[in-house]
Amino acid sequence: MRIAATADLHFEPRSATVLRDQFDKVRDAADLLILAGDLTNYGQPTEMETLLNTLVRLRIPTVAVLGNHDYESEQQIELMRMMTAEGIKVLDGSAYERDGVGFAGTKGFVGGFGRGALTAFGEPEIKAFVRASIDAALKLERAMSQLRTTKRVVVLHYAPIASTTEGEAPEISPFLGSSRLAEVIDRHGADLVVHGHAHNGKLNGYTTGAIPVHNVAITLLQSQGPPVAYRIFDV
Ligand SMILES: [Fe+2]
Numbered sequence: 001m002r003i004a005a006t007a008d009l010h011f012e013p014r015s016a017t018v019l020r021d022q023f024d025k026v027r028d029a030a031d032l033l034i035l036a037g038d039l040t041n042y043g044q045p046t047e048m049e050t051l052l053n054t055l056v057r058l059r060i061p062t063v064a065v066l067g068n069h070d071y072e073s074e075q076q077i078e079l080m081r082m083m084t085a086e087g088i089k090v091l092d093g094s095a096y097e098r099d100g101v102g103f104a105g106t107k108g109f110v111g112g113f114g115r116g117a118l119t120a121f122g123e124p125e126i127k128a129f130v131r132a133s134i135d136a137a138l139k140l141e142r143a144m145s146q147l148r149t150t151k152r153v154v155v156l157h158y159a160p161i162a163s164t165t166e167g168e169a170p171e172i173s174p175f176l177g178s179s180r181l182a183e184v185i186d187r188h189g190a191d192l193v194v195h196g197h198a199h200n201g202k203l204n205g206y207t208t209g210a211i212p213v214h215n216v217a218i219t220l221l222q223s224q225g226p227p228v229a230y231r232i233f234d235v
């Protein structure tokens with residue numbers, strides 16, 4: 001299966017024409033499109049409505065997770081409903097199988113990487129924050145444990161490893177993802193992991209278990225030569 005993957009469209013109605021041109025040929029290039037979160041800029045249903053008008057015209061099976069921006073207006077449930085109604089497979093701690101390839105997806109959360117990960121100690125506010133990070137990893141665990149295929153793709157918004165966020169200011173590293181997600185991925189095994197969120201990160205990295213991780217934030221893809229709107233992966 002050829003998979004086109006992108007993230008962080010941060011769609012606003014005025015970007016409709018640009019998006020249409022960028023994704024014009026995606027159906028010839030791939031069998032399936034992954035959108036790894038931050039589909040909208042402010043999580044507004046009006047943004048999603050215009051985006052969906054563009055996406056349905058691409059006529060390509062689409063798998064998506066939401067990103068933090070899609071939560072901004074607290075309309076995430078409505079956004080997921082709108083996407084599902086247009087045939088997009090929205091993964092939120094869930095799995096999807098198509099043509100022998102399994103997709104496990106969830107937004108993920110912040111929390112930091114490796115020894116820099118925040119731990120549940122001290123004030124209740126810290127514990128609640130860490131709890132949210134652990135819950136995000138548990139959601140991924142639930143999604144991955146549903147996979148029955150040998151080929152497995154993980155879709156996240158937040159980064160599961162630090163190396164694909166390199167290039168961003170080191171001060172914000174803990175807010176770009178969580179290595180708790182990578183622990184789950186290594187435990188269950190996968191062929192491919194894609195994420196977004198780190199707009200200025202690095203394209204490729206590996207989990208400690210040597211599973212390839214790719215940052216597909218569109219800003220990053222467009223800063224490459226030649227600039228592209230999505231990357232193609234063969235699984
Ligand atoms: Fe983003």
Ligand SMILES: [Fe+2]
Nearest residue numbers: 038067068197
């Ligand atoms: Fe984001």
